[in-house]
Amino acid sequence: xxVRVHLLGYLAKYSPSGGEKxxxxxxxxxxxxxxxxxIGFPAExxxxxxxxxxxxxxxxxxGEDDEVFIFSPATGG
Amino acid sequence: MHGWRGKIxxxxxxxxxxQEENLEPRVARDYIGGRGLGVYFLNREMDPRCDPLSPExxxxxxxxxxxxxxxxxxARYMVMTKGPLTGxxxxxxxxxxxxxxxxxxxxxxxxxxxxxxxxxxxxxxxxQAELKPAGxxxxxxxxxxxxxxxxxxxxxxxxxxxxxxxxxxxxxxxILNDRYRAAGRSGVGAVMGSKNxxxxxxxxxxxxxxxxxxxxxxxxxxxxxxxxxxxxxGPSPLSQHGTIGVMTPITQKYGVLPTKxxxxxxxxxxxxxxxxxxxxxxxxxxxxCWGCPVSCGRYTKITEPGFEGEGEGxxxxxxxALGAMCLVDNLAAVTKANYVCNDLGLDTMSMGGTIxxxxxxxxxxxxxxxxxxxxxKWGDGKKVVELCRLTGxxxxxxxxxxxxxxxxxxxxxxxxxxxxAKKLELPGYDPRGLQAVxxxxxxxxxxxxxxxxxxxxxxxxxxxxxxxxxxxxxxAKLTKFWQDVFSIIDSAGLCLFFAVRNLLRPDLEIYxxxxxxxxxxxxxxxxxxxxxxKAGERTLNAERVFxxxxxxxxxxxxxxxxxxxxxxxSGPSQGKVSHLEEMLGEYYQARGWxxxxxxxxxxxxxxGLRL
Numbered sequence: 030x031x032v033r034v035h036l037l038g039y040l041a042k043y044s045p046s047g048g049e050k051x052x053x054x055x056x057x058x059x060x061x062x063x064x065x066x067x068i069g070f071p072a073e074x075x076x077x078x079x080x081x082x083x084x085x086x087x088x089x090x091x092g093e094d095d096e097v098f099i100f101s102p103a104t105g106g
Numbered sequence: 107m108h109g110w111r112g113k114i115x116x117x118x119x120x121x122x123x124x125q126e127e128n129l130e131p132r133v134a135r136d137y138i139g140g141r142g143l144g145v146y147f148l149n150r151e152m153d154p155r156c157d158p159l160s161p162e163x164x165x166x167x168x169x170x171x172x173x174x175x176x177x178x179x180x181a182r183y184m185v186m187t188k189g190p191l192t193g194x195x196x197x198x199x200x201x202x203x204x205x206x207x208x209x210x211x212x213x214x215x216x217x218x219x220x221x222x223x224x225x226x227x228x229x230x231x232x233x234q235a236e237l238k239p240a241g242x243x244x245x246x247x248x249x250x251x252x253x254x255x256x257x258x259x260x261x262x263x264x265x266x267x268x269x270x271x272x273x274x275x276x277x278x279x280x281i282l283n284d285r286y287r288a289a290g291r292s293g294v295g296a297v298m299g300s301k302n303x304x305x306x307x308x309x310x311x312x313x314x315x316x317x318x319x320x321x322x323x324x325x326x327x328x329x330x331x332x333x334x335x336x337x338x339x340g341p342s343p344l345s346q347h348g349t350i351g352v353m354t355p356i357t358q359k360y361g362v363l364p365t366k367x368x369x370x371x372x373x374x375x376x377x378x379x380x381x382x383x384x385x386x387x388x389x390x391x392x393x394x395c396w397g398c399p400v401s402c403g404r405y406t407k408i409t410e411p412g413f414e415g416e417g418e419g420x421x422x423x424x425x426x427a428l429g430a431m432c433l434v435d436n437l438a439a440v441t442k443a444n445y446v447c448n449d450l451g452l453d454t455m456s457m458g459g460t461i462x463x464x465x466x467x468x469x470x471x472x473x474x475x476x477x478x479x480x481x482x483k484w485g486d487g488k489k490v491v492e493l494c495r496l497t498g499x500x501x502x503x504x505x506x507x508x509x510x511x512x513x514x515x516x517x518x519x520x521x522x523x524x525x526x527a528k529k530l531e532l533p534g535y536d537p538r539g540l541q542a543v544x545x546x547x548x549x550x551x552x553x554x555x556x557x558x559x560x561x562x563x564x565x566x567x568x569x570x571x572x573x574x575x576x577x578x579x580x581x582a583k584l585t586k587f588w589q590d591v592f593s594i595i596d597s598a599g600l601c602l603f604f605a606v607r608n609l610l611r612p613d614l615e616i617y618x619x620x621x622x623x624x625x626x627x628x629x630x631x632x633x634x635x636x637x638x639x640k641a642g643e644r645t646l647n648a649e650r651v652f653x654x655x656x657x658x659x660x661x662x663x664x665x666x667x668x669x670x671x672x673x674x675x676s677g678p679s680q681g682k683v684s685h686l687e688e689m690l691g692e693y694y695q696a697r698g699w700x701x702x703x704x705x706x707x708x709x710x711x712x713x714g715l716r717l
Contacts, residue, residue: 035355035359037343037355037356038340038341038343038346038347038351038352039339039340039341039343039346040340042340049382074339075339077567077568077572079359079360079678081678082359082360082361082677082678082679083678084568084572084574084575096359098355098359100343100355100356101339101340101343102567102568102569
């Protein structure tokens with residue numbers, strides 16, 4: 030299945046394409062945690078994750094065409 | 107005194123008299139400074155029922171004990187008065203360089219009353235104050251006024267002034283300092299205009315005396331080392347793309363970006379007006395207030411025909427109000443409209459909200475085209491720029507827009523289309539998808555403001571911890587707690603941005619441990635945490651006392667019907683409305699107020715207040 034991913038700001042360094050937004054192919058029934066692992070997003074990095082506009086944690090299961098938005102809540106000011 | 111300067115300056119414009127007076131140490135301690143000190147003087151020295159544009163209204167410009175000390179973001183001052191847009195107390199806060207200079211000039215606060223027969227400005231230098239003629243400045247915009255004043259006083263001085271909007275009594279006129287920083291909300295600029303006071307110019311000297319400099323430096327080193335460590339993960343998003351870069355994508359993704367006068371919670375053109383686009387197309391440099399490690403300010407330049415100009419902005423709130431609210435996806439137009447508001451001295455938030463309201467009135471056929479001076483079409487960026495200019499000068503349709511959205515919508519028989527709380531245009535976070543945000547808009551002493559407790563930090567950004575935005579249960583107590591803490595930050599003289607992330611306990615109960623440390627090192631007051639929390643609560647209750655005396659009550663702790671009765675029809679918050687009524691009773695209880703929202707005798711006694 031394909032999900033749409035949006036990494037805000039400097040988090041784009043974990044994007045396979047280098048851009049803030051990209052599509053990612055995942056095995057069916059993958060979770061948010063699986064997605065983070067696949068793009069090499071460090072587990073300890075502070076983050077907020079939204080799936081289709083709802084707060085989500087790494088255990089949340091993803092579906093076809095879901096939008097995953099990840100941003101850093103607290104870096105700097 | 108340390109931290110505090112121990113002096114206030116009284117200005118009676120009717121008599122043309124300036125006079126200094128000592129600040130009572132007990133008052134300083136109980137009210138901290140800034141916002142707390144402001145409401146203390148308003149309650150003591152004016153009738154809250156007065157006409158806000160009459161000579162009886164009092165303006166307090168107050169710094170906090172940390173202002174200018176070098177504590178991170180200690181660049182703030184507060185303008186407190188009775189706001190002509192709202193009839194409520196104001197808390198118009200600004201940063202830049204003027205507030206530190208005011209503090210260095212030797213005064214904690216300036217109290218201005220009366221009305222000068224002719225235009226004047228106040229010139230404070232090295233502890234002396236005098237009123238000088240300002241007839242030659244009247245009618246001039248903010249940059250011209252600033253340049254002329256620096257030429258005739260001192261190039262190193264700092265200027266806070268009004269533009270034509272304040273002179274013409276636009277009900278949401280701002281006071282601009284250092285050209286681009288605004289004490290923006292509630293119409294504080296119109297109060298200055300009504301008093302024939304064009305500007306306050308200050309030149310100070312020396313450092314702010316600290317009670318324990320070694321201790322202060324130790325705290326500073328620790329806080330800044332931690333801040334820099336955190337920034338190693340990547341550049342601060344606020345510094346990189348400004349507030350408009352951080353907030354626009356986040357409100358859009360949650361479906362709470364108020365669009366088309368709060369008819370929608372998402373905006374198809376959001377990327378075109380985001381900070382990332384601003385950085386790529388128009389950003390010249392980032393800008394920081396004095397003593398700020400964040401630098402969220404944007405200096406921008408537009409060369410596109412029809413929108414040429416340069417200056418600071420836009421912030422997120424400006425982008426939402428002049429952009430998404432009016433369906434404008436042209437960032438050049440939004441930025442130009444921001445420049446016009448800065449130059450003429452207008453609050454961009456109320457300006458955008460009022461134009462959006464006019465566009466909806468027009469769309470629904472309630473506002474005739476002849477009154478509007480032509481068609482008002484959603485998304486017409488050129489029109490938005492023009493309307494800002496007309497409003498600043500009260501020309502044509504601008505004369506009606508100058509009254510704000512509530513009076514405009516009421517004039518055409520549809521007050522329900524004004525997206526306001528206590529007649530103050532709402533900020534850029536739709537309360538249908540953020541329950542505590544809505545409760546704070548309704549109960550904030552100044553009306554629709556996010557700055558009196560920015561509940562979106564927790565509900566949306568996850569600071570200090572994520573909170574379910576759609577749940578309303580349990581939010582009342584937390585909102586009360588956050589409001590008390592934000593009043594401490596406001597009173598201390600700090601900016602909310604740094605404090606929220608670095609000086610509060612990283613728990614949903616955001617005890618202000620870091621602010622307490624800084625305050626004690628600066629003042630030597632030896633506040634306990636409990637005493638400081640009580641001071642924050644005292645300020646909120648003193649503001650409530652002002653409101654009750656002015657005739658406000660439960661009926662005014664309200665949101666527009668659209669937000670409590672019309673669910674979103676699409677997006678992540680689909681089907682949601684604000685559960686304000688359910689939260690309000692619980693909130694009053696947490697505050698120790700009765701069912702009508704009036705502080706109980708017991709609560710007043712506990713805080714040393716009287717109704």
